[in-house]
Amino acid sequence: MATVKLWSDAEVQADPRVKAVFDDIRAARRSDFVNNFWRGLANQPAVLERTWASLKAVMAADGALDPLTKELIYIAVSTANGCSYCIHSHTAAARAKGLSDAQHGELLAIIGMASETNALVTAMQVPVDPEFLA
Amino acid sequence: MATVKLWSDAEVQADPRVKAVFDDIRAARRSDFVNNFWRGLANQPAVLERTWASLKAVMAADGALDPLTKELIYIAVSTANGCSYCIHSHTAAARAKGLSDAQHGELLAIIGMASETNALVTAMQVPVDPEFLA
Amino acid sequence: MATVKLWSDAEVQADPRVKAVFDDIRAARRSDFVNNFWRGLANQPAVLERTWASLKAVMAADGALDPLTKELIYIAVSTANGCSYCIHSHTAAARAKGLSDAQHGELLAIIGMASETNALVTAMQVPVDPEFLA
Amino acid sequence: MATVKLWSDAEVQADPRVKAVFDDIRAARRSDFVNNFWRGLANQPAVLERTWASLKAVMAADGALDPLTKELIYIAVSTANGCSYCIHSHTAAARAKGLSDAQHGELLAIIGMASETNALVTAMQVPVDPEFLA
Amino acid sequence: MATVKLWSDAEVQADPRVKAVFDDIRAARRSDFVNNFWRGLANQPAVLERTWASLKAVMAADGALDPLTKELIYIAVSTANGCSYCIHSHTAAARAKGLSDAQHGELLAIIGMASETNALVTAMQVPVDPEFLA
Amino acid sequence: MATVKLWSDAEVQADPRVKAVFDDIRAARRSDFVNNFWRGLANQPAVLERTWASLKAVMAADGALDPLTKELIYIAVSTANGCSYCIHSHTAAARAKGLSDAQHGELLAIIGMASETNALVTAMQVPVDPEFLA
Numbered sequence: 054m055a056t057v058k059l060w061s062d063a064e065v066q067a068d069p070r071v072k073a074v075f076d077d078i079r080a081a082r083r084s085d086f087v088n089n090f091w092r093g094l095a096n097q098p099a100v101l102e103r104t105w106a107s108l109k110a111v112m113a114a115d116g117a118l119d120p121l122t123k124e125l126i127y128i129a130v131s132t133a134n135g136c137s138y139c140i141h142s143h144t145a146a147a148r149a150k151g152l153s154d155a156q157h158g159e160l161l162a163i164i165g166m167a168s169e170t171n172a173l174v175t176a177m178q179v180p181v182d183p184e185f186l187a
Numbered sequence: 188m189a190t191v192k193l194w195s196d197a198e199v200q201a202d203p204r205v206k207a208v209f210d211d212i213r214a215a216r217r218s219d220f221v222n223n224f225w226r227g228l229a230n231q232p233a234v235l236e237r238t239w240a241s242l243k244a245v246m247a248a249d250g251a252l253d254p255l256t257k258e259l260i261y262i263a264v265s266t267a268n269g270c271s272y273c274i275h276s277h278t279a280a281a282r283a284k285g286l287s288d289a290q291h292g293e294l295l296a297i298i299g300m301a302s303e304t305n306a307l308v309t310a311m312q313v314p315v316d317p318e319f320l321a
Numbered sequence: 322m323a324t325v326k327l328w329s330d331a332e333v334q335a336d337p338r339v340k341a342v343f344d345d346i347r348a349a350r351r352s353d354f355v356n357n358f359w360r361g362l363a364n365q366p367a368v369l370e371r372t373w374a375s376l377k378a379v380m381a382a383d384g385a386l387d388p389l390t391k392e393l394i395y396i397a398v399s400t401a402n403g404c405s406y407c408i409h410s411h412t413a414a415a416r417a418k419g420l421s422d423a424q425h426g427e428l429l430a431i432i433g434m435a436s437e438t439n440a441l442v443t444a445m446q447v448p449v450d451p452e453f454l455a
Numbered sequence: 456m457a458t459v460k461l462w463s464d465a466e467v468q469a470d471p472r473v474k475a476v477f478d479d480i481r482a483a484r485r486s487d488f489v490n491n492f493w494r495g496l497a498n499q500p501a502v503l504e505r506t507w508a509s510l511k512a513v514m515a516a517d518g519a520l521d522p523l524t525k526e527l528i529y530i531a532v533s534t535a536n537g538c539s540y541c542i543h544s545h546t547a548a549a550r551a552k553g554l555s556d557a558q559h560g561e562l563l564a565i566i567g568m569a570s571e572t573n574a575l576v577t578a579m580q581v582p583v584d585p586e587f588l589a
Numbered sequence: 590m591a592t593v594k595l596w597s598d599a600e601v602q603a604d605p606r607v608k609a610v611f612d613d614i615r616a617a618r619r620s621d622f623v624n625n626f627w628r629g630l631a632n633q634p635a636v637l638e639r640t641w642a643s644l645k646a647v648m649a650a651d652g653a654l655d656p657l658t659k660e661l662i663y664i665a666v667s668t669a670n671g672c673s674y675c676i677h678s679h680t681a682a683a684r685a686k687g688l689s690d691a692q693h694g695e696l697l698a699i700i701g702m703a704s705e706t707n708a709l710v711t712a713m714q715v716p717v718d719p720e721f722l723a
Numbered sequence: 724m725a726t727v728k729l730w731s732d733a734e735v736q737a738d739p740r741v742k743a744v745f746d747d748i749r750a751a752r753r754s755d756f757v758n759n760f761w762r763g764l765a766n767q768p769a770v771l772e773r774t775w776a777s778l779k780a781v782m783a784a785d786g787a788l789d790p791l792t793k794e795l796i797y798i799a800v801s802t803a804n805g806c807s808y809c810i811h812s813h814t815a816a817a818r819a820k821g822l823s824d825a826q827h828g829e830l831l832a833i834i835g836m837a838s839e840t841n842a843l844v845t846a847m848q849v850p851v852d853p854e855f856l857a
Contacts, residue, residue: 054588056412057311057425086318090304093311097426099512100433104304107505111300117289122256123297129260130301130440132846133267135403135671138308139301140848141319144592155251157593158633161846163257165636166245167264167273169839170224170238172666174272176802176831177191177227178810184220185275186456188722190814191827231828234835237643244635264842266444269537269805274446278458291459292499295444299502303437306532310400310429312408320590322856324580324680325693354586358572361579365694368701371777372572378769379568385557390524391565394531398569398708401535403671406576407569409587423519431525434513435532435541438492438506442540445459445495452488453543454724534712537805542714546726559727560767563712567770571705574800578668578697580676593847622854626840629847640840647836653825658792659833662799666837669803674844675837677855691787699793702781703800703809706760706774710808713727713763720756721811 060095070098074105081109088142121150125160132164194229204232208239215243222276255284259294266298328363338366342373349377356410389418393428400432462497472500476507483511490544523552527562534566596631606634610641617645624678657686661696668700730765740768744775751779758812791820795830802834 065075075095078087094101112127114120124147131139147157199209209229212221228235246261248254258281265273281291333343343363346355362369380395382388392415399407415425467477477497480489496503514529516522526549533541549559601611611631614623630637648663650656660683667675683693735745745765748757764771782797784790794817801809817827 054409055312055314056408057429059313088316088318089313090308090311093313094307096422097430100307100426100430103509103512104307104433107300107509108304110501110505111293111296116293117287118259118293118297122259123293125252125256126259126263126294126297127301128846129263130267130298131305132842133264134302134305134309135845136305136308137845137848138313138315139305140592140846141315145319153251154632158636159245159250159252159257160260161593161843162245162633162636163252163260164264164846165640165839165843166241167261168268168842169835170242171265171268171270171273172802172838173228173234173238173831173835174224174270175268175805175807176798176810176834177224178189178807179193179223179227179272180189181272181275182222184222185279188811190810191831230824231832233646234828234832237646238835241639241643244639262444266440269443271443271446274444274458275456288498292502295441295459296499296502298444299437299441299506302440303433306400306436307429307433309403309405310396310408310432312405322580322677323582324578324676325697327581356584356586357581358576358579361581362575364690365698367780368575368694368698371780372575372701375568375773375777376572378773379561379564384561385555386527386561386565390527391561393520393524394527394562394565395569397528397531398535398566399573401532402570402573402577404573404576406581406583407573409583413587421519427513427518427520427525428528430513431520431528432532434509435529436536438510439533439536439538439541441496441502441506442492442538443536445492446457447461447491447495447540448457449540449543450490452490453547530712534708537711539711539714542712542726556766560770563709563727564767564770566712567705567709567774570708571701574668574704575697575701577671577673578664578676578700580673591848591850595849624852624854625849626844626847629849630843636843640843643836644840647829647832652829653823654795654829654833658795659829661788661792662795662830662833663837665796665799666803666834667841669800670838670841670845672841672844674849674851675841677851681855689787695781695786695788695793696796698781699788699796700800702777703797704804706778707801707804707806707809709764709770709774710760710806711804713760714725715729715759715763715808716725717808717811718758720758721815 055089055093057093057096059089059092061092065092065095068095068098071095071101074098074101078105090138090142121147121152121156124150124152125156128160129164129167133168189223189227191227191230193223193226195226199226199229202229202232205229205235208232208235212239224272224276255281255286255290258284258286259290262294263298263301267302323357323361325361325364327357327360329360333360333363336363336366339363339369342366342369346373358406358410389415389420389424392418392420393424396428397432397435401436457491457495459495459498461491461494463494467494467497470497470500473497473503476500476503480507492540492544523549523554523558526552526554527558530562531566531569535570591625591629593629593632595625595628597628601628601631604631604634607631607637610634610637614641626674626678657683657688657692660686660688661692664696665700665703669704725759725763727763727766729759729762731762735762735765738765738768741765741771744768744771748775760808760812791817791822791826794820794822795826798830799834799837803838 065071127143199205261277333339395411467473529545601607663679735741782793797813
């Protein structure tokens with residue numbers, strides 16, 4: 054159970070500021086479905102507006118990285134941070150953007166490998182090579 | 188300072204098992220430079236062999252994900268895990284594989300954004316939408 | 322399911338050492354309710370005694386920080402550590418100590434913001450300004 | 456060493472978009488000092504603008520939480536995330552906002568205590584009490 | 590729910606490469622039970638093979654550390670990383686290898702204590718004593 | 724640089740409460756060397772007393788786990804938490820208690836392996852097998 058209220062569509066409709074963000078989410082995603090994350094953020098309209106504006110800017114399609122690559126990075130961070138909800142929602146988003154089973158398998162292998170070498174480096178307290186600082 | 192000995196080239200040359208791995212690293216990377224991570228792992232030849240074999244397999248060029256995308260994922264995990272050495276070494280590796288400033292900027296923005304929404308989701312304890320479990 | 326037994330009230334009553342701690346928890350909180358954390362710690366009476374004594378000392382009302390502020394800090398740490406149980410229990414404790422929706426909203430926004438800037442700083446490996454070390 | 460360029464004042468002056476943010480930071484803080492975090496973010500003007508706008512909104516003085524409490528929460532998150540730079544910069548900010556040694560001592564004790572009970576809860580996998588979900 | 594398919598025994602039997610690993614797991618553990626982790630990894634046969642080969646090598650009985658000690662270390666890491674599944678599976682493995690309640694209690698106390706002092710050290714940014722670098 | 728004052732021996736001598744703890748640390752360890760962690764905690768005598776009392780109790784020699792095993796667990800947690808100081812100090816402590824290079828190598832391999840499988844499990848969101856909950 055959430056520690057905050059998750060807003061129903063009726064509650065969203067009754068608050069013009071929240072409604073505007075939800076309308077924009079629905080338009081941007083071309084889908085009526087708005088997931089629970091936004092229904093929780095609705096309790097704080099200013100944070101809701103700022104978070105959605107930032108997410109739109111960061112994940113926008115026309116950047117230097119393509120939309121699927123962006124989702125892979127999002128899943129990697131969410132996994133390292135142990136955010137179950139985020140792993141589920143961004144894996145779903147990645148699949149919607151074309152993630153294949155082979156790509157997913159490689160993503161998982163890299164996440165596992167990086168986690169292992171991160172830990173080995175930390176346990177050995179390896180000093181940074183001067184070559185990496187040039 | 189490291190908690191283990193970092194093997195010099197002379198020490199590497201004197202141990203056939205370690206030398207074989209270092210030779211393969213140099214061949215695969217077409218460079219004489221072998222970074223400190225491997226010099227620390229050299230204390231445990233079996234772990235050295237296994238880690239290098241895994242890294243070669245996971246980061247190999249001919250997968251479903253391209254080499255630069257793999258490095259971006261590696262940097263994302265290393266950042267979330269707070270591994271300074273790994274961030275330096277894999278940012279250097281990514282630049283060697285063509286990472287542009289614009290791509291790096293977007294990578295950083297996604298890592299920051301994901302970390303923020305991971306934390307918001309966790310603090311609100313948002314339940315996973317049934318739509319994500321289908 | 323827990324990895325340890327959660328002690329029932331009957332089991333607590335049968336062990337004088339555990340009973341003494343539970344009696345003190347009930348007296349300090351002016352409530353008969355003792356949550357599962359303590360029922361798990363009951364398996365290790367020495368750890369139970371030490372943890373309760375420390376918690377009483379650290380969270381005591383008459384310190385330099387007020388009780389609600391202390392709970393906000395506890396929630397912030399628990400969120401960053403991804404402890405779902407702790408987020409639930411300390412958000413409940415904070416609400417019992419007067420946390421308003423507006424305060425909760427700001428707490429969440431700060432936790433999210435700090436997580437984002439923490440990640441940006443780490444990814445950029447920003448060196449500490451000499452001004453902060455004075 | 457940073458993985459990105461840290462912009463000098465001369466470089467900032469030469470870029471109107473970055474200069475505008477730096478001018479606003481200096482005005483808001485009534486100080487000429489702009490710390491390295493912003494000099495690293497300057498490489499990505501859009502992220503710089505968004506991050507500063509968010510930070511101003513989140514940490515603004517006239518919220519439901521007072522400015523010092525906000526810094527305590529920021530330090531708590533930064534510590535749990537292991538961000539050395541952030542701990543230094545926000546401890547400095549908290550001192551500038553009046554943090555006493557006694558308050559700092561209590562903050563540290565709570566961060567330590569929360570980290571300990573977070574770990575104990577996680578290791579025992581304690582189920583959330585129904586009372587916390589009401 | 591998992592983000593990948595968990596392979597049934599029938600599916601495992603139909604894939605010779607996956608079947609070979611599952612057969613070896615069953616032989617090594619002298620048990621017909623193969624847990625969900627391997628059923629998820631089965632989607633990526635190469636990762637499945639590599640992970641099982643590494644786990645066998647790392648957790649093998651005839652090392653410098655005894656099998657129970659190895660499981661204690663595994664539980665400690667899994668707790669610090671907040672991996673609920675891993676805490677459950679390795680606590681079960683440790684019990685199967687003779688973990689007593691007293692040993693489990695001490696393990697938990699050390700994990701808690703380490704987490705507390707880790708956080709205190711980080712918040713205070715304590716510099717490493719030269720004596721530890723000798 | 725630390726965010727708190729590190730007490731010199733002269734300052735310790737001048738404060739009876741802090742002096743008592745330092746005397747006990749020196750007696751328990753049969754060494755005049757007191758490391759920086761305690762010199763930082765000295766700013767908060769109550770936390771200093773409590774932390775030392777807890778550490779003595781938890782790490783005491785006559786438990787169900789032997790002193791070296793306890794240090795291995797401490798290093799494992801400190802590595803997963805990324806506490807550089809703690810890794811250095813507890814690796815030094817483990818060596819003083821007889822840690823061999825072979826044991827250290829195995830410890831590192833387990834920490835790496837656990838970190839990898841923790842991440843794989845989390846990315847796949849593997850559900851706990853009912854067998855582990857019995």
